[in-house]
Amino acid sequence: MRKYSEIIMQFVFLFAACISILAVALICFFLFSEGLPAIGKIGIGNFLGGTVWKPLENQYGILPMIVGSCYVTAGAIAIGVPIGLFCAVFMAKFCPSGLYKMLKPAIDLLAGIPSIVYGFFGLMVIVPVIQQTTASPSGKGILTASIMLGIMILPTIISVSESALRAVPASYYEGALALGATHERSVFFTTLPAAKSGILAGVILGVGRAIGETMAVVMIAGNQPVIGDSILSGVRTMTANIVLEMGYATGLHREALIATAVVLFVFILIINVSFSLLKRRND
Amino acid sequence: MxxxxxxxxxxxxxxxxxxxxxxxxxxxxxxxxxxxxxxxxxxxxxxLTMPGLFAWEYTSENQSMMPAIINTVIITVMTLAIAVPIGVFAAVYLVEYAKRGNKLVKLIRITAETLSGIPSIVYGLFGFIVFVITLGWSYTLLSGVITLSIMILPLIMRTTEEALMAVPDSYREGSFGLGAGRLRTVFRVIIPSAMPGILAGIILAIGRIVGESAALIFTAGTNPVVAQGPFYSASTLSVHMYALMTEGLHTEQAYAVAVVLLVLVILINALSGFLAKKLTSNQEG
Known part of the structure; x- marks a missing residue:
């Protein structure tokens, strides 16, 4: 009797483990089967390369959204990575342990705040500040979204970089010190280069988070489906495109939105693959 | 220095x-x-106007968030009821049963990593296609719950896996040595001693469920009343906040909801940190 339960439970455990395979297969199947026909109908060139998004006139070009997603992600990286990296260096190499006990939960908290709350904060604080200090009439645009996303990816960058820095053998740092380098030079010119690939993995995770972020961006990016010409102009990201129009879209319009998600999904898959390749090289 | x-x-x-x-x-x-x-x-x-915002009944005048709070609790409990057993069992398979270098295990890990990288809006759209369009359920609580379960599954799996791997092998050997089978060892020895780590993961998952909005808007919908059953539309606190913001008329209420969300997140983080600390002190002791 006991033997049967052993065997049955072993299959139950195996089945539970296979759920994640099943889930990925289902997500791929449903997204692609609903989205790819639309790309076929619109034409892959018109869809990916078209610069006009006017669903009422049957024009479905998502190039502005792809470019928009890339702009805000690049902006987020430009803001979030330097600050996050320096902060990670502080956490790993400068921080007294008493301070660390307060700092670590504060940064973890940053990771736990819901994106809708970030969006609200951006709308109430960052947007008015940008509006008053720059020539932007609405205050919503690439710059605003980049600052917000830069803050949102901080905890990811900090925690991954910090553990990469901590994984570097202390002998690197000690060797540099023994050669007469200052504490800062030893950290920045021996430990940091040694942690390079781990830090890069953190940056890639940050890119994934920034490109997939939806609710915060839709509140503060302006959402005009055009390719912006300055960092103050409004943009619409792929994620915002879906949230804004999915509620009322029908027919080809809805399929085109699902196809937008397919493009986003492919972006995420590329990011995931490069992340795991990098991680494998680290191990 | x-x-x-x-x-x-x-x-x-x-x-x-x-x-x-x-x-x-x-x-x-x-x-x-x-x-x-x-x-x-x-x-x-x-x-945080006391009677109005926390009234049991939602009206367009009071914009009460009480129904949204109740919905959040319902959705959290239902999602955990689905995702926790699957995630814990999956982790048990990966740590206790699977052989090293197994192809299937590799595939499971790759797919779990893929799942954790997928943005919530893509989950939302997936739920929308499957439940709202294909199955024709329209916006329902159950669509949201299943979508969220898939979304938090990799989180539960990863934290449980880490907790199980932290259990010293001597526990397993001791249990086998006393004549216990594999199953008994898992449920009586390994899972209990990994409990703080598993709980810390579950609490992190609760934080994600409470804060989620993009995956729920097109699956569970934005109806700000208490769900009558699994096939009724119902908005959680985060979705309710989104609705308040997009209407643009209720900034004060949106601020109040933001406070409640923020306090919840702070409590959840503190609890998870406390449990994680307990886990490390258990291992040292």
Missing amino acids: NSFNLTYLKRHPLSFLLRLLVYLSTAATVAVVFFLIGYILWQGVPN
Whole structure:
């Protein structure tokens, strides 16, 4: 009797483990089967390369959204990575342990705040500040979204970089010190280069988070489906495109939105693959 | 450590600059955390009008968030009821049963990593296609729950796996040595001693469920009343906040909801941190 339960439970455990395979297969199947026909109908060139998004006139070009997603992600990286990296260096190499006990939960908290709350904060604080200090009439645009996303990816960058820095053998740092380098030079010119690939993995995770972020961006990016010409102009990201129009879209319009998600999904898959390749090289 | 003063600047200008940047970046990060929390609390707490916002019945006048709070609890409990057993069992398979270098295990890990990287809006759209369009359920609580279960599955799997791997092999050997089978060892020895780690993961998952909005808007919908059953549309606190913001008429109420969400997140983080600490002290002891 006991033997049967052993065997049955072993299959139950195996089945539970296979759920994640099943889930990925289902997500791929449903997204692609609903989205790819639309790309076929619109034409892959018109869809990916078209610069006009006017669903009422049957024009479905998502190039502005792809470019928009890339702009805000690049902006987020430009803001979030330097600050996050320096902060990670502080956490790993400068921080007294008493301070660390307060700092670590504060940064973890940053990771736990819901994106809708970030969006609200951006709308109430960052947007008015940008509006008053720059020539932007609405205050919503690439710059605003980049600052917000830069803050949102901080905890990811900090925690991954910090553990990469901590994984570097202390002998690197000690060797540099023994050669007469200052504490800062030893950290920045021996430990940091040694942690390079781990830090890069953190940056890639940050890119994934920034490109997939939806609710915060839709509140503060302006959402005009055009390719912006300055960092103050409004943009619409792929994620915002879906949230804004999915509620009322029908027919080809809805399929085109699902196809937008397919493009986003492919972006995420590329990011995931490069992340795991990098991680494998680290191990 | 060198002292951080003017002579240091003259003797090692680059080191001085680097240290300055390190201090400034950390100060900026901490300032953002405190400013964000402080601002939301300072603006939001006065808007927590006691009877109105917490009335049991939602009306367009009081914009009560009580139904949304109840829905959040319902959705959290249902999602955990689905995702926790699957995630824990999956982790048990990966740690206790699977052989090293197994192809299937590799595939499971790759798919779990893929799942954890998928943005919530893509989950939302997937749920929308499957439940709302294909199955024709329209916006329902159950669609949202299943979508969220898939979304938090990789989180539960990863944290449980880490907790199980942290259990010393001597526990397993001791249990086998006393004649217990594999199954008994898993349920009586390994899972109980990994409990704090598993719980910390579950609490993190609760945080994600409570904060989620993009995956729920097109699956569970934005109806701000208490769900009558699994096939009724119902909005959680985060979705309710989104609705308040997009209508643009209820900024005060949105501030109040933000306060409630923020307090919940702070409590959840504190609890998870406490449990994680308990786990490490257990292992040391």
